[in-house]
Amino acid sequence: MRAALVSEYRKWASTRMWWILLIVMAAYMAFLGVVMAFTVTLQPAEGSGAMPIDGIDAALTVYTLGNALGYVFPLLAGAMSMTAEFRYQTITPALLADPRRSVFLGAKLLSAVLIGLAFGVVGTLASVAGGAPILALRGDGAFLGSTDVLVPVLLSVVALAIWAFVGVGVGTLITNQVAAIVVVLAFTQFVEPILRLGMGAVELLEGAAKFLPGAASEALVGASTYASLGMSDLLQRPAGALVFLAYGLLFAVIGRFTTLRRDIT
Amino acid sequence: MISIDSLTKTFGTVRAVDDLTFEVRPGVVTGFLGPNGSGKTTTLRMLLGLVSPTAGRATIDGREYAQIPQPARVVGAALEAASFHPGRTGLDHLRVFAPQVGVSDQRCRELLEMVGLADAAKRRVGGFSLGMRQRLALATTLLGDPPVLVLDEPANGLDPGGIRWLRELLRHFAAQGRTVLVSSHVLSEVQQTVDDVVIISRGRLVHASPLAELAAQAERHVDVVSPDAEALKAVLDAQRWSYAPASHDGTRVFRVADVAAAQVGAAAYAAGVELHALTQTEVELEDVFLRLTGQTDQPDAVQEVAA
Numbered sequence: 001m002r003a004a005l006v007s008e009y010r011k012w013a014s015t016r017m018w019w020i021l022l023i024v025m026a027a028y029m030a031f032l033g034v035v036m037a038f039t040v041t042l043q044p045a046e047g048s049g050a051m052p053i054d055g056i057d058a059a060l061t062v063y064t065l066g067n068a069l070g071y072v073f074p075l076l077a078g079a080m081s082m083t084a085e086f087r088y089q090t091i092t093p094a095l096l097a098d099p100r101r102s103v104f105l106g107a108k109l110l111s112a113v114l115i116g117l118a119f120g121v122v123g124t125l126a127s128v129a130g131g132a133p134i135l136a137l138r139g140d141g142a143f144l145g146s147t148d149v150l151v152p153v154l155l156s157v158v159a160l161a162i163w164a165f166v167g168v169g170v171g172t173l174i175t176n177q178v179a180a181i182v183v184v185l186a187f188t189q190f191v192e193p194i195l196r197l198g199m200g201a202v203e204l205l206e207g208a209a210k211f212l213p214g215a216a217s218e219a220l221v222g223a224s225t226y227a228s229l230g231m232s233d234l235l236q237r238p239a240g241a242l243v244f245l246a247y248g249l250l251f252a253v254i255g256r257f258t259t260l261r262r263d264i265t
Numbered sequence: 266m267i268s269i270d271s272l273t274k275t276f277g278t279v280r281a282v283d284d285l286t287f288e289v290r291p292g293v294v295t296g297f298l299g300p301n302g303s304g305k306t307t308t309l310r311m312l313l314g315l316v317s318p319t320a321g322r323a324t325i326d327g328r329e330y331a332q333i334p335q336p337a338r339v340v341g342a343a344l345e346a347a348s349f350h351p352g353r354t355g356l357d358h359l360r361v362f363a364p365q366v367g368v369s370d371q372r373c374r375e376l377l378e379m380v381g382l383a384d385a386a387k388r389r390v391g392g393f394s395l396g397m398r399q400r401l402a403l404a405t406t407l408l409g410d411p412p413v414l415v416l417d418e419p420a421n422g423l424d425p426g427g428i429r430w431l432r433e434l435l436r437h438f439a440a441q442g443r444t445v446l447v448s449s450h451v452l453s454e455v456q457q458t459v460d461d462v463v464i465i466s467r468g469r470l471v472h473a474s475p476l477a478e479l480a481a482q483a484e485r486h487v488d489v490v491s492p493d494a495e496a497l498k499a500v501l502d503a504q505r506w507s508y509a510p511a512s513h514d515g516t517r518v519f520r521v522a523d524v525a526a527a528q529v530g531a532a533a534y535a536a537g538v539e540l541h542a543l544t545q546t547e548v549e550l551e552d553v554f555l556r557l558t559g560q561t562d563q564p565d566a567v568q569e570v571a572a
Contacts, residue, residue: 006364014357015350089348090361092315093405096342097365099314099331263316265307 004098004107011081012115018077022119025073026126029066033130036062041138059143060152060223062131066123067156067221071163071214072188074119078112078167079184083177091264101260109168109252116164120157128153152223159217162244166213169251172259188214210235216243266291267312267413267444272321274307274468281307283468284321289446289461291412294439296459296476297448300558304468305448306344309417313342325413337366341406342415348402351391355382355401358390359408366409376404381430395422403431413444420454432458452554466558476550483553487521487529490542494519500536504528518542 012018040058053061061068085091094104128144136142143149167184174180192214199209209215210233219240234240267289274282282304289295299305310316312323314330325333325340333339349358359373377386380400385393390401399422406414414435420428435458439445449455452462462479464472472479491497494510494517501508501521506529508521521529526545533540 003364003367007361010357010361010364011350014353014361016352084350088350089345090350092344092348093362095315096313096340097337097362099336263310265310265316 001103001107004103005111007094007097008081008107008111009114012111015084017080017084018115021073021077022122025066025070025119025123028073029070029123029126030130032065032069033062033127033132034134036065036127037131037134037139041134055140056143056146056148058139059131059135059141059146059149062135063124063128063149063153064156064218064221064223065127065131066120067159067163067217068214068223070123070127071160071217072184073123074116074160074164075167075170075184075188076181077115077119078164078169079171079174079180080167080177081108081112081115082168082171083175083180086175087177095264102256105168105172105252105256105260109165109248112164112168113161116161116167117157119164120160123160124153124156152221155221156223159221159244162220162248163217166244166248166251169248169255172255173251175259210240211243213244213247216240216247220244266326267415267446268322268324268327269308269312270322270324272308272311272323273319274304274311274316275319281468282311282318285465285468285470286321287463287470287473289444289463291444292439292442293460294435294445294447294455294458295461295463296452296455297446297463297465298452298455298554298558299448299450299465300560301450303450303465303558305450305465306417307468308465309342309344309415309446309448312415313340313344315344335365335367335409337362337411338409339411340413340415341409341411342417343402343406343419344417345402349390349393349398352389354387354389355393355397356386358401359404362405362408368408372408373404376407377401379407380404396424396427399423399427403434412442413446414438415446417448418450419447420449428454451551453551456550464554464557471557479553480550483550484523485525486546487524487526488542488544488546489519489521489529489533489540490516491519491533491538491540493538496536496538497533497540500532500538503536504532516541 040053040061085094095101098104132142132144170184171180174183192212196209196212196215199205210219215234217240219234219237222237235243269285269287272282272285273280285304285308297305307316308323311318312325312330322329330336330340353361355377356373359376360370363370363373374386377383380403382397382400382404385397390398393401399419403416403419406416419431423431435445435447439460447455447459456476459476462472462474462476463470489497497519501519506521506524508519511518511520526543530540530543
């Protein structure tokens with residue numbers, strides 16, 4: 001397993017795609033941090049009925065943007081680490097070097113968590129760096145010393161790492177690189193947001209929306225852009241964490257017994 | 266020793282490999298030959314544990330590939346020259362697999378030098394020519410200094426100099442007592458390299474022997490032309506040679522089977538028959554190969570499936 005992990009580390013270190021994703025994520029999160037910090041510090045118009053977000057809630061909304069809106073980046077990086085093996089057929093020499101397919105998948109999942117931590121740290125720091133000065137100047141303060149803020153911020157880093165783990169699972173299920181990218185983008189940018197809003201509006205499905213992966217990850221973090229806007233409720237933190245992890249594990253296990261059991265041709 | 270034992274693989278209704286049995290002995294280079302789509306790559310992938318057989322077994326010294334601990338130290342295999350991440354450098358490609366093979370970066374550099382890619386160590390594989398990729402694939406197989414080499418179409422994309430270099434390298438490995446199995450869809454490409462041949466067609470074994478025995482199957486013949494066709498016929502009949510008249514640009518040519526030009530010339534001279542042409546057709550192994558694999562008739566229905 002150690003050799004497999006070193007091999008995976010070298011695969012990451014010798015390719016550039018995830019660096020591009022990381023840099024784009026940093027820029028995007030810093031930008032969103034600025035925009036969101038401005039938004040939450042605007043006073044709602046009289047009689048608009050909108051609930052102002054202030055204090056710690058404002059800070060949490062801004063600082064956990066990485067998980068709320070930036071999780072597509074580690075998810076893509078994780079998925080592409082697997083689909084690239086199929087796209088470039090490097091899975092053939094990889095399985096020749098070590099034919100144990102569970103070891104291959106396990107090393108990929110673990111190494112993706114490490115890369116995901118990098119996405120978590122960079123993405124979270126970028127949104128904090130973008131939003132904190134504005135919150136401090138225009139709002140109720142940056143709240144960077146508060147445990148109520150720091151714990152969700154740290155968990156946001158953890159959640160983003162798990163997104164990379166989930167990504168490897170997605171890539172194992174959908175080995176076609178283009179298809180995997182399309183599915184990830186469509187699901188994260190379109191399907192899940194609509195589902196969460198739509199299910200929240202239908203009484204029968206209201207309870208199910210919180211089991212969607214994005215909602216579960218927000219439950220783990222303990223802060224949600226959606227929830228703070230009053231649009232959906234979340235699971236308790238431990239339950240959310242378990243549901244979120246279960247997605248990654250489920251995808252990986254299904255992938256192990258479908259894609260990785262098949263013939264490699 | 267590689268043993269392929271009653272190996273069968275079906276894809277849907279197609280039997281890509283059909284009850285195939287042969288052995289590859291150490292110390293020689295064995296050519297694994299067949300037209301595209303005849304099941305060569307599928308056979309090799311089953312041997313290497315990438316494809317699971319429908320029936321039968323493929324073993325290396327009695328063990329299946331997946332049962333060998335650190336298999337890359339026992340078997341070096343290259344399948345297709347396309348298994349590279351284009352963004353990775355030549356050296357990084359080797360370094361990715363080095364931990365599992367259990368070798369150092371130094372060994373990776375040595376191998377790049379050995380296959381003539383030392384200058385390309387820091388270049389991305391995306392910019393490599395097909396020949397360079399073949400060399401890099403070969404370097405990957407040699408990482409663990411394995412006693413068994415399995416190479417799928419290694420000569421594809423190599424220039425004539427590269428093919429010659431590969432031939433000498435493979436002969437050298439065989440001389441060291443290693444087992445070397447090389448696939449190709451063109452016999453002439455490996456004719457000067459291999460000692461043994463295993464020929465398959467439509468997933469079935471059609472011939473396995475030392476190359477010399479295959480060559481013995483090649484039919485030589487002599488084309489002979491005389492202005493006095495009747496006299497020549499009488500000579501050929503007197504010798505009890507089998508021949509067939511053929512027409513060549515209006516001249517009558519007699520194609521005489523399984524004789525040497527000197528025999529025909531001597532017989533004609535002794536009978537006083539004037540000859541205008543006497544052409545020996547040398548052993549054409551490729552023709553034997555094409556005949557064995559049925560490529561002289563019609564296209565193979567299985568061809569597209571198993572490549």
